[in-house]
Amino acid sequence: MVNKIKRIGVMTSGGDSPGMNAAIRAVVRSCAYYNVECVGFYRGFQGMVEGDYMEMDARSVRNIISRGGTILKSARSKDFLTPQGRKKAANSLSKAKVDAMILIGGDGTFRGGKIFSEEHGFPVIGVPGTIDNDIFGTHYTIGYDTALNTVVEAIDKIRDTASSHNRLFFVEVMGRDAGFIALNSGIGAGAEEILIPEEDLGLDRLLASLERSRKSGKMSSIVVVSEGDKIGKNVFELAEYVTKNLPDYDSKVTVLGHIQRGGSPSCFDRVLASRLCVKAVELLLDGQKNVMVGFVNNQIESCSLVSALKEKHDINRDLLRISDILST
Incomplete structure (x- = not known):
C-alpha cells in the first residue's frame, strides 16, 4: 500500500x-x-x-x-x-x-x-x-436490509388486524424517490398491491385489482405504498378515493414512518x-x-x-x- x-x-x-x-x-x-x-x-x-x-x-x-x-x-x-x-x-x-x-x-x-x-x-x-x-x-x-425486515414484521402484524376485521389497509413506507422498500417488502409480506414512484399504475388499475380481489373472496387486503408514489397526493387521499369508489371495503391507513430507520x-x-x-x-x-x-x-x-x-x-x-x- x-x-x-x-x-x-x-x-x-x-x-x-x-x-x-x-x-x-x-x-x-x-x-x-x-x-x-x-x-x-x-x-x-x-x-x-x-x-x-x-x-x-x-x-x-x-x-x-x-x-x-x-x-x-x-x-x-x-x-x-x-x-x-x-x-x-x-x-x-x-x-x-x-x-x-x-x-x-x-x-x-x-x-x-x-x-x-x-x-x-x-x-x-x-x-x-x-x-x-x-x-x-x-x-x-x-x-436497507434491516429496514425491509422492520417493514415486513410490521405488515405481518397489520395483516392480523386486517383479517380480523375484513379491512383494507394502506401501509405507507419510506421511499420518496425510490420504491425498493415498498416493492421488496410488499412481495415479502404478501401484499395485494404495491405502489411505487417508478411505476404509475393509475387509480383505475388499482380499483380494478381490488375489486377482483373482493370478488374472489378477499375482504381484507394490504396495499403497500411508497411515500413517493404518484397516484394520489398522499396515502390518506388515496384511501379516501378507494373507499368512495369501493364502499364494500373498510379502508384504514398506517404510516410506518421513522420506525423503519431504527433498531438493531x-x-x-x-x-x-x-x-x-x-x-x-x-x-x-x-x-x-x-x-x-x-x-x-x-x-x-x-x-x-x-x-x-x-x-x-x-x-x-x-x-x-x-x-x-x-x-x-
Missing part, C-alpha cells in the same frame, strides 16, 4: 440508517490495524465546519456494532452549502491534521463530498448508508458495513480518492463519486411481474 495517509476522518450524514455504527467501528478498527490515526466528526458536515471531532481508537467503538442510529450523530448543514462554509471546513480539517475523509451517507452526502473535494483537492471516499437503497454502484446500501441492524447490514468500510480505508491507503465503495455480485467494488451521483439504480422490473402474479 502507498501509505501517505496518516490520519483519517469519518462522519455520518443525512438520514440515519441501521448499521452506521457498525460502519464507524469498521473504519476505526481498520485504521488501528494499519497504524493510522482516526477521528470522528460529529453531526456530519456541520461538525467539519465547526471542527467538532473526537479522537477514536479501537476501544472507543466497543459494543456499538449492534446499536442503531449513529454515535457520531447526523445533521443537515446549511453552512456547508456555501463556499465560505466549505472553506471553513477545509481549515478545520487542516487544523485537525486530517489527511482524508470517509463519508457514510446517501447521495446528498456524496454530492457534498464531491464538491468539497473538487474545491479543495481533499481525498474522500463514500460509503453508501441509506435505507432507501437508491445509490448507483451498489446492489445494497447499509440499513441485521447481520447482513453489520457484515456489509464492515466489508465496505475496511475496503474504504484500504483504498485511501492505496492512494485512491473520490470514489464510492459498493457491494456488487457479492464482491466489494468501487466506482467514481461522479458515477454514483449521475447514474440511477433501477428497480428489478421482474419483481413487478412477480408481484402481479402472486397477488392473484
Whole structure:
C-alpha cells in the first residue's frame, strides 16, 4: 500500500440508517490495524465546519456494532452549502491534521463530498448508508436490509388486524424517490398491491385489482405504498378515493414512518458495513480518492463519486411481474 495517509476522518450524514455504527467501528478498527490515526466528526458536515471531532481508537467503538442510529450523530448543514462554509471546513480539517475523509451517507452526502473535494483537492471516499437503497454502484446500501425486515414484521402484524376485521389497509413506507422498500417488502409480506414512484399504475388499475380481489373472496387486503408514489397526493387521499369508489371495503391507513430507520441492524447490514468500510480505508491507503465503495455480485467494488451521483439504480422490473402474479 502507498501509505501517505496518516490520519483519517469519518462522519455520518443525512438520514440515519441501521448499521452506521457498525460502519464507524469498521473504519476505526481498520485504521488501528494499519497504524493510522482516526477521528470522528460529529453531526456530519456541520461538525467539519465547526471542527467538532473526537479522537477514536479501537476501544472507543466497543459494543456499538449492534446499536442503531449513529454515535457520531447526523445533521443537515446549511453552512456547508456555501463556499465560505466549505472553506471553513477545509481549515478545520487542516487544523485537525486530517489527511482524508470517509463519508457514510446517501447521495446528498456524496454530492457534498464531491464538491468539497473538487474545491479543495481533499481525498474522500463514500460509503453508501441509506435505507432507501437508491445509490448507483451498489446492489445494497447499509440499513436497507434491516429496514425491509422492520417493514415486513410490521405488515405481518397489520395483516392480523386486517383479517380480523375484513379491512383494507394502506401501509405507507419510506421511499420518496425510490420504491425498493415498498416493492421488496410488499412481495415479502404478501401484499395485494404495491405502489411505487417508478411505476404509475393509475387509480383505475388499482380499483380494478381490488375489486377482483373482493370478488374472489378477499375482504381484507394490504396495499403497500411508497411515500413517493404518484397516484394520489398522499396515502390518506388515496384511501379516501378507494373507499368512495369501493364502499364494500373498510379502508384504514398506517404510516410506518421513522420506525423503519431504527433498531438493531441485521447481520447482513453489520457484515456489509464492515466489508465496505475496511475496503474504504484500504483504498485511501492505496492512494485512491473520490470514489464510492459498493457491494456488487457479492464482491466489494468501487466506482467514481461522479458515477454514483449521475447514474440511477433501477428497480428489478421482474419483481413487478412477480408481484402481479402472486397477488392473484
